Amino acid sequence: MASFLLSYVSCPKPISLTKDSGIDFSHRLCSFKINRVSFPAIKLSRRSTTMSVAPLDVRNIILDGYGYRQRFNVRSYEAETKNITIQSIFNFLEEASWNYVRLFWVYANESGATRRMIKNDLRWVVSRMELQIDEYPNPGDQVDIDTWVGSSGKNGMRRDWEIKWADTGKVFARATSTWAMVNQKTRRVWKMPDEVRAEISHSFIEKQAIIQDHPKKLCKIDDNARYVISGLQPKRKDMDMNNCVSNKTYVDWMLEAIPDECLNNYQLSKIILEYRSECKNSDVVQSISELGEVGIIENGYQENIHMNVNTQGDELPNVRNNRYTHLLQVKGESKCEEIVRGETTWKKRLV
Amino acid sequence: MASFLLSYVSCPKPISLTKDSGIDFSHRLCSFKINRVSFPAIKLSRRSTTMSVAPLDVRNIILDGYGYRQRFNVRSYEAETKNITIQSIFNFLEEASWNYVRLFWVYANESGATRRMIKNDLRWVVSRMELQIDEYPNPGDQVDIDTWVGSSGKNGMRRDWEIKWADTGKVFARATSTWAMVNQKTRRVWKMPDEVRAEISHSFIEKQAIIQDHPKKLCKIDDNARYVISGLQPKRKDMDMNNCVSNKTYVDWMLEAIPDECLNNYQLSKIILEYRSECKNSDVVQSISELGEVGIIENGYQENIHMNVNTQGDELPNVRNNRYTHLLQVKGESKCEEIVRGETTWKKRLV
Numbered sequence: 178m179a180s181f182l183l184s185y186v187s188c189p190k191p192i193s194l195t196k197d198s199g200i201d202f203s204h205r206l207c208s209f210k211i212n213r214v215s216f217p218a219i220k221l222s223r224r225s226t227t228m229s230v231a232p233l234d235v236r237n238i239i240l241d242g243y244g245y246r247q248r249f250n251v252r253s254y255e256a257e258t259k260n261i262t263i264q265s266i267f268n269f270l271e272e273a274s275w276n277y278v279r280l281f282w283v284y285a286n287e288s289g290a291t292r293r294m295i296k297n298d299l300r301w302v303v304s305r306m307e308l309q310i311d312e313y314p315n316p317g318d319q320v321d322i323d324t325w326v327g328s329s330g331k332n333g334m335r336r337d338w339e340i341k342w343a344d345t346g347k348v349f350a351r352a353t354s355t356w357a358m359v360n361q362k363t364r365r366v367w368k369m370p371d372e373v374r375a376e377i378s379h380s381f382i383e384k385q386a387i388i389q390d391h392p393k394k395l396c397k398i399d400d401n402a403r404y405v406i407s408g409l410q411p412k413r414k415d416m417d418m419n420n421c422v423s424n425k426t427y428v429d430w431m432l433e434a435i436p437d438e439c440l441n442n443y444q445l446s447k448i449i450l451e452y453r454s455e456c457k458n459s460d461v462v463q464s465i466s467e468l469g470e471v472g473i474i475e476n477g478y479q480e481n482i483h484m485n486v487n488t489q490g491d492e493l494p495n496v497r498n499n500r501y502t503h504l505l506q507v508k509g510e511s512k513c514e515e516i517v518r519g520e521t522t523w524k525k526r527l528v
Numbered sequence: 529m530a531s532f533l534l535s536y537v538s539c540p541k542p543i544s545l546t547k548d549s550g551i552d553f554s555h556r557l558c559s560f561k562i563n564r565v566s567f568p569a570i571k572l573s574r575r576s577t578t579m580s581v582a583p584l585d586v587r588n589i590i591l592d593g594y595g596y597r598q599r600f601n602v603r604s605y606e607a608e609t610k611n612i613t614i615q616s617i618f619n620f621l622e623e624a625s626w627n628y629v630r631l632f633w634v635y636a637n638e639s640g641a642t643r644r645m646i647k648n649d650l651r652w653v654v655s656r657m658e659l660q661i662d663e664y665p666n667p668g669d670q671v672d673i674d675t676w677v678g679s680s681g682k683n684g685m686r687r688d689w690e691i692k693w694a695d696t697g698k699v700f701a702r703a704t705s706t707w708a709m710v711n712q713k714t715r716r717v718w719k720m721p722d723e724v725r726a727e728i729s730h731s732f733i734e735k736q737a738i739i740q741d742h743p744k745k746l747c748k749i750d751d752n753a754r755y756v757i758s759g760l761q762p763k764r765k766d767m768d769m770n771n772c773v774s775n776k777t778y779v780d781w782m783l784e785a786i787p788d789e790c791l792n793n794y795q796l797s798k799i800i801l802e803y804r805s806e807c808k809n810s811d812v813v814q815s816i817s818e819l820g821e822v823g824i825i826e827n828g829y830q831e832n833i834h835m836n837v838n839t840q841g842d843e844l845p846n847v848r849n850n851r852y853t854h855l856l857q858v859k860g861e862s863k864c865e866e867i868v869r870g871e872t873t874w875k876k877r878l879v
Contacts, residue, residue, distance in 0.1 A: 231670065232601055250583055253626040253769055254619045254776065262765065268605045275604040279668070316769070317630070319582065413791070414613065414780065418604055418667070425605065429765065440764070 232276045243382045244325040245277040248343055253316045260313035263432070263445050264425045267308075270338050270352055271417070271424065273322040284376070288419050291376045299358045299367055301334070306424065306450045307387060310340075310350040313444065319343035327381045329355045332369040334377070337386035351386040364455075395451050395518040398504050402467040404434040407508075409462040422456045431503045431519050434466035443499055443523035453515040456507070462516060465504045469520075499523040583627045594733045595676040596628040599694055604667045611664035614783070614796050615776045618659075621689050621703055622768070622775065624673040635727070639770050642727045650709045650718055652685070657775065657801045658738060661691075661701040664795065670694035678732045680706045683720040685728070688737035702737040746802050746869040749855050753818040755785040758859075760813040773807045782854045782870050785817035794850055794874035804866040811858045813867060820853045820871075850874040 230236050232247055239246045249272075255265035278285065284292035290300050314320050321341050329335040333355050340350035360367045415426040427450060432440070456462060503519030581587045583598055590597045600623075606616035629636065635643035641651050665671050672692050680686040684706050691701035711718045766777040778801060783791070807813060854870030 232668070252619070252623045254622055254774065256769065257764060257767070259769075264765065268603070271605050272603045275667070316626070317583065412784075413608060414615065416608070418607065418610075423605065433763075 233280055235280075237276075237280065239323060240325055240382065240384070243380065244323055245273065245280055246321050246323045247273045247276055249320050249322065251314045251316050251318045251320065256316045259315055260444070261315070261318075263308075263310075263448065264428050266310065266340070266350065267423075267425045267428055269320075269322055269340075270308075270324075273324045273338065274336060275418075277324050281380075291373060293370065293372045293376055294358065297367075297370055297373065298361045299370075299373070300361055301356045302359045302452070302455075303424075304333075304355050304357050304452055305392060306352070306354040306452075307389075307392070307448070308350065308352040309387060309447045310445065312349040314342075321346075325382055325384060327383060327385070328378065332367075333357050334381075335385075337384070339386050353385065353387045353389070355392075393449070393520075395449060395520050396502060397515070397518060398465055398467045398502050399513075400463060400465055400506075400508070402465045402502075402504075404436060404466045406430075406433045406464045407461075409433065409464055411456060411458060411460065411462075424450070427456075427505060427517050427519075430462060430464045430505055431466070431517070431521065434464040434503065435501060435521070439499060439501075439523055442526055444526050445521055446498075446524040447520075447522040449520045451518040453518060456505075456516045460507045460516075463504075463506050463508050463513075465506070466501045466521075469500050469502045498525070584631055586631075588627075588631065590674060591676055591733065591735070594731065595674055596624065596631055597672050597674045598624045598627055599670060599672050602665045602667050602669045602671065607667045610666055611795070612666070612669075614659075614661075614799065615779050617661065617691070617701070618774075618776045618779055620671075620673055620691075621659075621675075624675045624689065625687060626769075628675050632731075642724060644721065644723045644727055645709065648718075648721055648724065649712045650721075650724070651712055652707045653710045653803070653806075654775075655684075655706050655708050655803050656743060657703070657705040657803075658740075658743070658799070659701065659703040660738060660798045661796065663700040665693075672697075676733055676735060678734060678736070679729065683718075684708050685732075686736075688735070690737050704736065704738045704740070706743075744800070744871075746800060746871050747853060748866070748869060749816055749818045749853050750864075751814060751816055751857075751859070753816045753853075753855075755787060755817045757781075757784045757815045758812075760784065760815055760856075762807060762809060762811065762813075775801070778807075778856060778868050778870075781813060781815045781856055782817070782868070782872065785815040785854065786852060786872070790850060790852075790874055793877055795877050796872055797849075797875040798871075798873040800871045802869040804869060807856075807858070807867045811867075814855075814857050814859050814864075816855045816857070817852045817872075820851050849876070 230248070237246050238244070249269050251261050251265075255261055255268075275287070278287060278289050286295065288300065294300065319342075321343050323339045323341070325337060327335045327337065336354045336356065338352040339348050340352075341348045358367045358369055358373070359365065409430050411422045411426060415422055415429075417423040428448065431448075431450075500523070501521045503517070503521065504515065505517040505519070507514045507516060581599070588597045589595070600620050602612050602616075606612055606619075626638070629638060629640050637646065639651065645651065670693075672694050674690045674692070676688060678686045678688065687705045687707065689703040690699050691703075692699045709718045709720055709724070710716065760781050762773045762777060766773055766780075768774040779799065782799075782801075851874070852872045854868070854872065855866065856868040856870070858865045858867060
């Protein structure tokens with residue numbers, strides 16, 4: 178049975194809250210009193226502050242008007258074994274981007290297509306996404322997500338994010354994504370028209386969350402790989418507001434092909450997704466993964482070994498980092514269609 | 529490809545936000561200026577207010593110290609076809625309960641077991657849950673959830689919730705749940721020991737979100753029913769913080785067995801779950817549903833018709849309300865084990 182959480186009010190008799198009984202929690206209190214009734218100590222999260230402004234408040238505008246910041250309270254159901262799930266982090270990134278659009282747009286629709294993009298039948302599609310995460314928030318923690326955009330090559334756009342602890346401002350995760358324009362009729366990548374460039378280029382800034390001049394190209398694996406999960410199908414709840422399969426769902430599917438041994442003892446420190454083609458409603462998807470290079474990072478020394486795929490048993494090599502190569506594909510009779518290539522890097526959990 | 533949302537900063541030149549440039553959005557502004565630079569109109573949600581206090585702020589204590597209120601910004605990814613999903617509402621209820629526990633508990637653990645419950649090897653399990661919803665929030669809306677507890681019979685506990693618009697305080701959804709104590713060793717329902725009653729009974733109040741003296745007992749259906757979905761298995765992400773299958777997941781599974789015709793044209797107005805036994809990690813679950821009674825509610829007149837289950841085709845009768853009976857079960861070779869019995873009522877969407 179599901180175990181909804183419940184408990185009881187601890188005060189011995191009813192208390193009345195009056196308007197002046199608001200208490201500032203900006204430093205950790207051991208206990209507090211309301212109208213002379215003592216309340217016992219509250220276990221405040223180390224990462225909790227007092228007030229949050231609403232998502233569309235102009236106080237969320239940062240970087241001299243080029244960036245947007247949103248505060249998130251990590252909720253109980255967004256965690257697994259006490260830490261926030263990687264899927265929830267992808268959701269947070271999407272939410273911050275959506276509010277950036279709502280706060281800043283003038284002539285763009287909710288999915289970020291500008292007036293002249295719409296006139297030219299163009300829309301944005303994401304081609305690559307990378308997230309690096311050093312620490313994991315717990316339920317009750319508050320984090321701030323900053324997001325902004327820049328140019329990517331001649332015809333593309335880059336959206337970056339930084340995730341920080343709300344109390345200290347220390348950045349503990351970074352993400353970057355690249356976007357191309359696609360013609361809705363031909364479904365092909367399109368050169369950015371000058372009139373569209375004129376609309377958007379003044380909003381670009383140079384700042385990068387993850388510095389990379391030449392992003393690593395991911396290698397392709399096939400279903401001879403060690404871990405193969407078949408029969409994955411997008412459901413209603415897997416679609417985003419634009420009726421496309423959400424990033425969270427792609428991450429869900431990739432993690433399906435990670436063995437429990439890894440999920441239990443390692444923590445994701447980096448994930449890369451390379452989007453190859455669109456997943457349709459009716460597609461049946463295969464998630465494939467292969468334990469690839471293993472990086473032993475110790476005293477700044479990194480060794481890369483390509484693992485033998487025929488390793489017997491399910492034990493992972495006892496190293497501090499594991500790396501998996503991923504493929505999401507639709508298996509056809511004669512050929513397979515790639516949906517997403519991916520790579521995940523896992524750091525040994527501290528016991 | 530996933531369509532993350534993005535757009536561009538609309539200001540013609542960089543702006544500087546100074547400390548005194550905070551703007552109060554408590555009424556809808558058409559446009560605003562920061563340091564003499566005009567910002568165009570922002571489409572504020574009709575349901576958005578300015579500030580939220582953190583979940584553990586004592587300003588969230590209501591009902592003379594017996595209740596807890598939490599404010600939620602509905603996030604973009606919590607919606608489907610513009611409205612919040614019913615699963616997200618179940619998540620919100622869980623989150624509010626969790627914070628009630630964190631704010632009020634003294635001698636209880638995170639799942640609400642008191643000191644003497646732990647001593648007696650007892651824990652809480654939910655036996656029934658009902659949610660009624662009149663209106664659906666959209667992403668960007670803010671809602672408040674109030675929660676409190678009361679007694680349920682001699683040995684049980686009731687947890688109730690009310691969901692209201694943050695701006696007007698109007699209640700648009702109500703939920704109630706009943707809880708029993710279970711002995712962890714025997715896994716059987718247990719009489720509440722007097723010493724436990726002494727710990728918790730002073731926190732109970734009479735207030736009820738949904739008045740019901742004798743909750744309706746749900747009838748049982750079997751896999752001869754019209755809609756049968758097999759092969760559902762709980763995954764990591766389907767478990768809650770206590771490693772039990774979450775309510776959200778049970779609702780997910782129930783909705784799997786609702787035909788698209790209904791999901792597209794009707795909106796859930798009521799859902800009841802009766803928990804029969806625990807779903808284990810390794811269980812393979814069947815979700816079964818049957819279009820049952822149909823209530824035509826017009827001018828206060830309600831007619832109940834038991835539908836012929838052999839109705840041909842997939843068209844639903846053209847009425848304003850549909851009701852489905854549900855069963856989640858683990859199908860064994862000789863007998864099936866019931867997990868959850870359910871009932872959903874659907875109101876025709878206004879076009």
